[in-house]
Amino acid sequence: MLKGKKLCTEPEWCKGCGYCAEFCPKKVLIIRQEKVVVENPDDCICCGLCEQRCPDYAIWVEEA
């Protein structure tokens, strides 16, 4: 993960649509039991594309 930033999730808000996992350029995310799971956190480049397209605000990048 990029230094100074971290990827956060709020599984309770996730409805499992799968946009984040589908459009993650580094395949960091998967959907397991209809919830987002950060499967490969080390590959995350904190681009924020998941945050932009999450309709439920359940995933975001913030300053570490």
Add this chain to the structure above:
Amino acid sequence: MPSKLVQETMRTRRLPHIWCPGCGHGILMRDVCQAIYNVGLPKERVAIVSGIGCSSRAAGYMNYNTLHTTHGRAIAFATGIKMARPELHVIVVTGDGDAAAIGGNHLIHACRRNIDMTVVIFNNNIYGMTGGQYSPTTPTGEKGTTAPYGNIDGDFDLPKLSEAAGATYTARGDCFHVPQMIRLIENGIRHKGFSVIEGVSICPTYYGRKNKKGSAVDMMHWQEQNCIDIKKAAKMEPAELEGKVLLGEFSRVEGRPEYVEEYDKIIHIAGGDR
């Protein structure tokens, strides 16, 4: 705790929202909040007005001065707010049915007046909340619960309709190209006059299911491949543009008289200055 933007611009105690899994409205609502944040408007100077429908739930979630009004009448209520309090930035969040069918006349006449407000139309091509009836933006031939054999009506092109009616800023964005949509809303807010921004949404539950568009992810891929920026479209052949949806800023007219200012002039002429 959710992201800083969500904490600052939304009523987090009301979240998660009621929209279906994969509904594009959540993305578009975040875009509106991000645009207001980017423009730097103080929250107390923003009024969000919505009508009825899935889209119009947004007013309940957004943490500004908000007004959730009757079906189709969001722009009428917003006009009242703007006339009474011209210093407010009035932003209408509405849907395709709310803005173009039930409120169709309010839309075109507000365009004609060029009153300074920003209308963001969350267009999911169907009436989602009431069970998937076809709307004025359901493409010809597509299905709804009230058009089981396909819709025979033509569909509205909302930015073109608004431009022809007199809106001085018209644009269209979608759910896939998020930075562009945010930029278009920002431009609409900054523009003095009547701005209409259509946001092409995604309705996997009704529009998608009725028309066999696949999953929410499939519908997002459809936008990725078929929603094309007008600058790119200008270099494409007409045959290539068949069935595509154009995105970008379609029109911007500066200097046309703004309604509240014109109204104040009339008040002045009539000797009614406060």
